[in-house]
Amino acid sequence: MTVEQISQQLNLTVFGGNKGLNTEITGGYTSDLLSDVMGFAAVGSVWITLQTHKNVMAIASLKDLAAIVLVKGFTPDPDTLAQANEEGIPILGSKEQSFELSAKIYNLLN
Amino acid sequence: MEFKFHVEGGDFTSAGTASSQIKKVLKQINIDPIIIKRVVVALYEAEVNIVAHAHHGDIKVKITPQQVYIRLDDEGPGIENVEKAMQKGFSTASSKVREMGFGAGMGLPNIKENADIFTVRSEVGKGTTLEITISTVNNG
Ligand SMILES: Nc1ncnc2c1ncn2[C@@H]1O[C@H](COP(=O)(O)OP(=O)(O)O)[C@@H](O)[C@H]1O
Numbered sequence: 001m002t003v004e005q006i007s008q009q010l011n012l013t014v015f016g017g018n019k020g021l022n023t024e025i026t027g028g029y030t031s032d033l034l035s036d037v038m039g040f041a042a043v044g045s046v047w048i049t050l051q052t053h054k055n056v057m058a059i060a061s062l063k064d065l066a067a068i069v070l071v072k073g074f075t076p077d078p079d080t081l082a083q084a085n086e087e088g089i090p091i092l093g094s095k096e097q098s099f100e101l102s103a104k105i106y107n108l109l110n
Numbered sequence: 111m112e113f114k115f116h117v118e119g120g121d122f123t124s125a126g127t128a129s130s131q132i133k134k135v136l137k138q139i140n141i142d143p144i145i146i147k148r149v150v151v152a153l154y155e156a157e158v159n160i161v162a163h164a165h166h167g168d169i170k171v172k173i174t175p176q177q178v179y180i181r182l183d184d185e186g187p188g189i190e191n192v193e194k195a196m197q198k199g200f201s202t203a204s205s206k207v208r209e210m211g212f213g214a215g216m217g218l219p220n221i222k223e224n225a226d227i228f229t230v231r232s233e234v235g236k237g238t239t240l241e242i243t244i245s246t247v248n249n250g
């Protein structure tokens with residue numbers, strides 16, 4: 001399933017990084033601790049978080065993550081968005097909280 | 111090949127610059143992606159520790175056919191008890207840094223996990239030196 005398919009099925013907002021919408025999602029990781037994601041998220045994962053600052057993009061890029069989904073209506077900081085566009089890593093958004101969103105994405109992937 | 115980077119304390123927007131550059135280089139010379147991942151995690155955490163905990167620091171990365179050797183020298187408060195700092199969950203990060211999702215106390219353990227050789231030397235009130243070596247040849 002691609003980032004775009006998940007985004008359509010769950011009605012997610014696409015803030016930016018549209019170049020990467022065709023990336024295949026191979027799993028997910030839900031965490032707001034950057035070292036946790038850095039150490040343990042698998043390549044191709046969608047990262048579910050409430051962190052909106054630029055460092056999330058650095059981590060997504062370094063770890064080759066498929067996309068970031070911001071929960072609870074959070075929106076990316078301007079420099080976060082700029083880097084998402086530059087790197088082509090989609091940054092999406094949802095009104096839902098992490099538990100619910102993770103469950104829905106899990107169900108779509110499994 | 112040798113690369114040098116300078117890191118300023120508190121400059122979170124630039125955190126990850128060295129890791130990102132080194133990742134590109136290692137990819138270009140066709141290093142095993144599993145090895146690249148280990149280098150990236152270790153270097154990123156070490157870089158962020160200078161940003162989060164020190165005043166400023168210098169990073170040297172030396173890539174040879176056998177290994178990636180990384181040395182980070184910072185000027186800063188130093189680490190009082192290295193053994194304690196190496197424990198998962200130990201952190202003296204400020205609340206502002208924690209709010210950003212840093213300061214989980216997983217950085218040094220992550221480095222140790224991903225390095226073949228990892229040494230920490232620190233002098234309180236002066237600074238900290240990390241040496242990280244990751245072998246790029248399959249020695250199994
Ligand atoms: N370069 C450094 N200078 C001073 N203190 C450091 C440095 N690196 C690590 N430390 C100390 O070791 C602790 C643990 O580091 P780490 O495992 O990376 O966790 P975190 O950075 O999340 O606090 C830090 O909270 C800090 O007290």
Ligand SMILES: [Mg+2]
Nearest residue numbers: 158159217218
């Ligand atoms: Mg750290």
